Amino acid sequence: KVYSDYFFDEPAFNTHDGGYVPLEVAAAPARPLAIPPLLKPDKETATDLYYTVTAQAGETQILPGAKTKTWGYNASVLGQTIVFPVGKHIHVHLQNHLKELTTFHWHGLAVTGPYVDGGCHAPVYPGETSDIDFTLDQPAATTWLHAHPCPSTAEQVWHGLATLALVTDDHINSLPLPHDYGVNDIPLVLQDRRFHENNQWDYRADYDPDGVQGPTALINGTVNPYFDVTTQKLRLRILDGANRREWRLHFSDDLPFTQIAGDSSLLAHPVTLTHLMMTCAERAEVIVDFKDYKEGDTVTLFSDDVPIVSFRIHVFAPDDTTLPADLLDVQAPLPDPAMPVRKVVMSGMDEAVAIDGKKFNMQRIDATQQMGQAQYWDVTNTNTMHGGMVHPFHVHGTQFLVVSRNGHAPYPNETGFKDTVGVNPGETVRLLVRFDLPGVYMYHCHIIEHEDGGMMAQIQVIDPAEPNKTYKLMDMDTL
Ligand code: C2O
Ligand code: CU
Ligand code: CU
Structure with a gap:
């Protein structure tokens, strides 16, 4: 499929x-x-x-x-x-x-x-x-x-x-994957900037509380990049490193590609796609097979209808490796049935963004969870479909599983561990979250201006051996 x-x-x-x-x-x-x-x-x-x-x-x-x-x-x-x-x-x-x-x-x-x-x-x-x-x-x-x-x-x-x-x-x-960094294992950090006078970036001039954007795609810091392909298969490690921008990726000829990993692990099984949307801070590893191309051809990666990277095909040796049908044995940590479901609400846009109706306070612990205990988190985006936005929800210090979206199965490329998940307006995404290390961890929207604007909270993970441990927390004034 x-x-x-x-x-x-x-x-x-x-x-x-x-x-x-x-x-x-x-x-x-x-x-x-x-x-x-x-x-x-x-x-x-x-x-x-x-x-x-x-x-x-x-x-x-x-x-x-x-x-x-x-x-x-x-x-x-x-x-x-x-x-x-x-x-x-x-x-x-x-x-x-x-x-x-x-x-x-x-x-x-x-x-x-x-x-x-x-x-x-x-x-x-x-x-x-x-x-x-x-x-x-x-x-x-x-x-x-x-x-x-x-x-x-x-x-x-x-x-x-x-x-x-x-x-x-x-x-x-x-695993039989491209492993040669820089040759067939290639990072793609996707960002966008506006170049002002003298080719400078000007954050303040471009400021938008819903996330700063620019019209120029910057891939690993390169404008209008091309990559010389010398192997039949490429592994692309894609990061949405933009402050705000979503990337809707597809290749020329609608070339299919295979996603093998998400944010925090391999997927359970490879998934073949022609289109892939990434929200801020998400990662995807994909394998692209150029078998139907030959020296001199160019394959273009687009976001929406704008070309962002050209792959220039050179001579390559045939590569008939196949991916295993099972990439990772994903072990879901089972929550205690008596454990209540944690509710997290992301609301607002612009300066009005909040989590659970509150703005972030560096000195406030908003929630606690026992170390090693899995819990369902129901993360809701209360924006409406009319002018609402996808808020990418991120939790520090954990790798979670996406259990459901509004009660339905998660997307087919969400079978691995993740740390960031895009939540649609009006949607509740159920996550299975377990922390294996004690401490204080932030969770927030990863539209970075929303996070800075207060759409962020923090959870203390309690080690039963040290239930009363406290942490020195900074506050804005001590910075
Ligand atoms: Cu990418 Cu609070 O982090
Ligand atoms: Cu947001
Ligand atoms: Cu983080």
Whole structure:
């Protein structure tokens, strides 16, 4: 079966938003797609792995002419790709070379909150450093690092503070997938920006409380990118790294592709699609098979009707590997039948956004859950189909399963673990959520301006061995 729709409710697509900024093809030459280099460890032993991650400001040649002032991790924009093998003891030395406070949030990693997790309670002040360490016990996944200081997450991500962090394990490494990073295993970080005078980005000028957008697609920081295809199959690790934009992806010729992974794990089974919609912060890994193309052909990836990446086909060796019918044995943690269902309500638009009728307060714990206990969360978007929007709901420190959408089966590409789920207007999405580590974790809409605008709350996960543990929480005034 080949699915050919976007699954989400069409009347809620961002194109209907009054403030929607359509993508346009930039009047700029085609350039090779930037492939972020893999971050070299400072040191590696059989058991431990050491990295340094530096948030820094720089300048990047994105368009012809003036360089753009940008921020990045170990790079002038975005960052180097970090690899975290499951089971290794990872040490990360965080350095802030910016002129303002930042935080280093590991979106999708199962690490303790609120400090290692790097949300707003873990500031690294300008010129300072911080050290974290953790050992991952989670499925292989494409996760990411981004800044998360409240309430300027959106602005810092807009400047470029976002990079990929690949969680690897023996299971994924044993599968017949493209594994050669930069050759047939390619990240695609999808973002959009407006270039102002002298090719500069101007967050304040473009500000919109429903999410900042720009007309120019920026893929791994490249405008009008092309990629030279030298293998029959490509694995694309796609991240919606935009502040606001949804991406509705499809190839020229409606070339089908196979999704193998979502945010936080492989899917249970591969799903073949011709169209894929991604909401902010979601990830998808897809395999594209160019068997019907030959040297000299070009295959184009579009979002809606705008080309965003060209794949230039070169000679390749035939590749007859097939994907296994089962990619991951997804074990659903069973909730205690006596456990009540947690209700979470996302409401409003613009400045009126809220969770459970409240704005975020850094000092308030909004909910608690016992460590290791699974619970259903019913997450409702009370926007109406008339001018309402899809709110991408994200939870820190967990990998959840999507159980149902308004009582119906979730979308066919939601069979794996996720950490972000797009909730349509008028919809209640039931999630199965379990936290395996104690701490304080944020949950929020991942339209980043909504999160900064208060559509965010936090939950304390209680370790039964330490039920009265408290955490030092920042507040806006101490920042
Ligand atoms: Cu992508 Cu609170 O995070
Ligand atoms: Cu997160
Ligand atoms: Cu939202």
